[in-house]
Amino acid sequence: MAEVRLENVCKSFEDVKAVDNISLHVRDGEFIVLLGPSGCGKTTTLRCVAGLEHVDKGKIFIDEKDVTDLPPAQRGLSMVFQSYAVFPHMTVFDNIAFGLKLRKTPADQIKEKVKDVAGLVQIGDLIDRYPYQLSGGQRQRVALARALAIDPKVLLLDEPLSNLDAALRLQMRAELKLLQRKSKVTTLYVTHDQVEAMSMGDRIAIIRNGSLEQVDTPERVFNHPENTFVGNFIGSPPMNMLECNIVEGSNIAIGNFTYKLPDSVVKAIRKTKTSRVILGIRPKNITITKDRRKNAFRAKIEVIEPIGEELVVHLTVEGKLLTVITSPTQDLRMGEKVWLTPDSRKIHIFDKKTGKNLL
Amino acid sequence: MKKQIVICYIAMVIISLFVLVPIILITIGTFTPRLELYKWPRGLIPSRFTSDSFISFAQSYGVMNGLKNSIMVAVLTVVFSTLIGVPAGYSLSRFKFKGKSLFTVGVLTTRMFPIAILAVPLVKIYMGLGIYDSILGVAFIHTIFAFPFAILISHSIFASVPGELEEAAMVLGCSRLGAFRRTTLPLVAPGIAAIAIFAFIISWNEVFAATLLTLHNRTLPALIVARLEATTLDFLFASAFFMLVPCIVFIFIIRKRLLRMWGIILR
Amino acid sequence: MSPKRQLLLPFFLILPAIIFFLIFFALPLISGIQTAFTTPEGQLTLANFEKIYGKSFIKAVFNTLSLVAIIIPIQLALALVIALLVNTRLFGSSKFLFICAIPIALSEIVAGIIWLSIFTEKGYLNVMLHTLGFLKQPAIYLSYEEPTTLFMTIALTEIWRATAIVMIIIIPGLQMIHKDYFDTADIFGASRLQKLRHVTLPMLKPTIRTSLIIRTVLAFQMFAPVLVLAGRAFPVLASETYRIQFFTRNIHLAAAYALIIMVISTAFVLFYMRSLRTRWSA
Numbered sequence: 030m031a032e033v034r035l036e037n038v039c040k041s042f043e044d045v046k047a048v049d050n051i052s053l054h055v056r057d058g059e060f061i062v063l064l065g066p067s068g069c070g071k072t073t074t075l076r077c078v079a080g081l082e083h084v085d086k087g088k089i090f091i092d093e094k095d096v097t098d099l100p101p102a103q104r105g106l107s108m109v110f111q112s113y114a115v116f117p118h119m120t121v122f123d124n125i126a127f128g129l130k131l132r133k134t135p136a137d138q139i140k141e142k143v144k145d146v147a148g149l150v151q152i153g154d155l156i157d158r159y160p161y162q163l164s165g166g167q168r169q170r171v172a173l174a175r176a177l178a179i180d181p182k183v184l185l186l187d188e189p190l191s192n193l194d195a196a197l198r199l200q201m202r203a204e205l206k207l208l209q210r211k212s213k214v215t216t217l218y219v220t221h222d223q224v225e226a227m228s229m230g231d232r233i234a235i236i237r238n239g240s241l242e243q244v245d246t247p248e249r250v251f252n253h254p255e256n257t258f259v260g261n262f263i264g265s266p267p268m269n270m271l272e273c274n275i276v277e278g279s280n281i282a283i284g285n286f287t288y289k290l291p292d293s294v295v296k297a298i299r300k301t302k303t304s305r306v307i308l309g310i311r312p313k314n315i316t317i318t319k320d321r322r323k324n325a326f327r328a329k330i331e332v333i334e335p336i337g338e339e340l341v342v343h344l345t346v347e348g349k350l351l352t353v354i355t356s357p358t359q360d361l362r363m364g365e366k367v368w369l370t371p372d373s374r375k376i377h378i379f380d381k382k383t384g385k386n387l388l
Numbered sequence: 389m390k391k392q393i394v395i396c397y398i399a400m401v402i403i404s405l406f407v408l409v410p411i412i413l414i415t416i417g418t419f420t421p422r423l424e425l426y427k428w429p430r431g432l433i434p435s436r437f438t439s440d441s442f443i444s445f446a447q448s449y450g451v452m453n454g455l456k457n458s459i460m461v462a463v464l465t466v467v468f469s470t471l472i473g474v475p476a477g478y479s480l481s482r483f484k485f486k487g488k489s490l491f492t493v494g495v496l497t498t499r500m501f502p503i504a505i506l507a508v509p510l511v512k513i514y515m516g517l518g519i520y521d522s523i524l525g526v527a528f529i530h531t532i533f534a535f536p537f538a539i540l541i542s543h544s545i546f547a548s549v550p551g552e553l554e555e556a557a558m559v560l561g562c563s564r565l566g567a568f569r570r571t572t573l574p575l576v577a578p579g580i581a582a583i584a585i586f587a588f589i590i591s592w593n594e595v596f597a598a599t600l601l602t603l604h605n606r607t608l609p610a611l612i613v614a615r616l617e618a619t620t621l622d623f624l625f626a627s628a629f630f631m632l633v634p635c636i637v638f639i640f641i642i643r644k645r646l647l648r649m650w651g652i653i654l655r
Numbered sequence: 656m657s658p659k660r661q662l663l664l665p666f667f668l669i670l671p672a673i674i675f676f677l678i679f680f681a682l683p684l685i686s687g688i689q690t691a692f693t694t695p696e697g698q699l700t701l702a703n704f705e706k707i708y709g710k711s712f713i714k715a716v717f718n719t720l721s722l723v724a725i726i727i728p729i730q731l732a733l734a735l736v737i738a739l740l741v742n743t744r745l746f747g748s749s750k751f752l753f754i755c756a757i758p759i760a761l762s763e764i765v766a767g768i769i770w771l772s773i774f775t776e777k778g779y780l781n782v783m784l785h786t787l788g789f790l791k792q793p794a795i796y797l798s799y800e801e802p803t804t805l806f807m808t809i810a811l812t813e814i815w816r817a818t819a820i821v822m823i824i825i826i827p828g829l830q831m832i833h834k835d836y837f838d839t840a841d842i843f844g845a846s847r848l849q850k851l852r853h854v855t856l857p858m859l860k861p862t863i864r865t866s867l868i869i870r871t872v873l874a875f876q877m878f879a880p881v882l883v884l885a886g887r888a889f890p891v892l893a894s895e896t897y898r899i900q901f902f903t904r905n906i907h908l909a910a911a912y913a914l915i916i917m918v919i920s921t922a923f924v925l926f927y928m929r930s931l932r933t934r935w936s937a
Contacts, residue, residue, distance in 0.1 A: 512690065617886065
């Protein structure tokens, strides 16, 4: 149980800036997710916190103690790797006891602790087995138990679920979250899967090309993305991004159509000098109607994907692609021309050049 | 941390010297005049360097012949082990078939038996076939040593070239052989060349079987063994130098590929 | 190509190897075993073994086993040290690797002669000792009157020559151990020595097993260095086999010797395979 603080951490490999001036404050007991596409630097950031990579610049604090120059074992943390790295030549018991043995814990205490922790992750009956006798999911639990056995102040997890099949992943997501709630250990979790991030994190830190794009709760990241990257990355299918122009300060021109912006939006964008913007709206926040509504614009249905509980409709508006999710009860045909009405409360306006959310 | 790095470097230097100094010494010895080799006391560096030992070795009775035989045996070994090993390696990498693991195990077991148990009976067999004391006979047993390497290494070389390339070529109209020739062969050619060089070196260096299976048509190593008791140091030194120079040169040329062949990742 | 030929193609490709294996491996092996148990007249007998049993046979067995017992552990340790050094990826470690690999390109006889040039009476060892002032008269190392020094020179030559063979098997094995295992050990605070003991060596076991098998089989074939350095003063199994074949021309005796080499060598191989067995695979 400890706070983790990164201050202006930089780490480069050869000429590539893997971690570019990241500052982050993780609260005591928080479950924070480092989210981003492959190669964005999230794993490197985690490894810097772990002490497996030496930072080029900046500092790392755990529990207000400067650990920047300390080796991993002296930082009071523990880590689970994507490959689990469960030692194949040791039994489950010996694996879990590994950290304790290195700390010269007396044998009876080791036995107790291993039993406890194994029970916590539900592998109590597998203690005497060898890893080659276990499934992938069981091995992952061994890695988890091993990490928890030393009562770390901070737990680091590097994409622990990516090697599991979909069903197991779902189950482990819930179990991990529950485990963290119970043990209250500060957790840093790396993933590229935004659904995982949204479902597990108290807060999400979105990283792109080595820098932080936004650090917020899942709700805020979803409803108030700070830029086009975040808006696009979070949510599946991704947020629609329409390039358009602001006309007369309060309207958006989409081809031949004019969409009147709500007053709150007009007020917020009044300060911007640019008129070239991107309109962001999520697929679920657009309504499709056959008849014209107020403030609607015309679109042509290109592709319809009936995916069971929903209908995913791909349309073109003045040559630009849009995705809308609607109920399957709507009777729609490919090639049909319909009217789209965005929910004015859920619109985002991004500066076209900087990508920043102007609201 | 710094101290540990210094220790590592010291260890590397010591071990490197252990490997290199003897080779340097034999080089000096080869070019030391014969009389000085037998003088006492004598210095490390001779009073003058001479190529006399080397030349008299080359002109010694049987040496040129031995050289010729060694080269011919080695070339034959290369040809045989490549012809046998490369198709087999290709087959292992591209196809799944029954008995595949049995075959691989069989290939590997040839390495687990000492040469003696093969060379001795072959004396009798070769005599029966009329190829005792022949280049062909020695080449055959050298091939037994070399072809497992050829198979295993060509297997991994072919495995690193995706079979999809050939399949794409076949879809576009090539026969299997044509597809192989056009797509895979250019990519594996350097690797196969390395196998060839390695087989050459194995054959060139082999002593026991060559000694046992030849009488008049000796290879160089067999010649040296036969002359061991009755010859002088300068002859021996020159012969060793003569044998090691081409090998070291070859291995230097293909060094990066050789290490990759053995699966060693460099940096 | 017709479908049937298509199916047979993989077998065609390995056919030359199989034929070659049968003619030049299986056939000599069986013939050799048979020859060892027959007299020149063709009767089954154990007489060949009785005939070769004697003082030089016992000496040869003892010498060979002693050499194997000393050389192989040293080579294994040295190869491990080299592998760990190369793995540090320090500047110059790849050049170091090339240097250590040079002996693979050298013939046993070349190695024997190289170390002859060092240990012979007026060889470089004595020259160096004399230049440094430790000796006035040359010391004799390679004589049958000095069996221990003879043993050590042969051992040193073999260690110099063949450690590279063990090394090129161990290094890829070491490199294949996933970095995550070492990172895990770091996270839990393992020292360098502890990492070696708990991670590196146990996970290297299959590789060590392979290298021991290959090296031991080759060690029982030790021939040229012994001949060059010791001649008949230090008989080993392979040199005795050669001597019997060449001087008695009795192939049955030679075959008996060869069979014994094979049996001892195979016993070691089986021993390694059982005792270093791992149930897991990397």
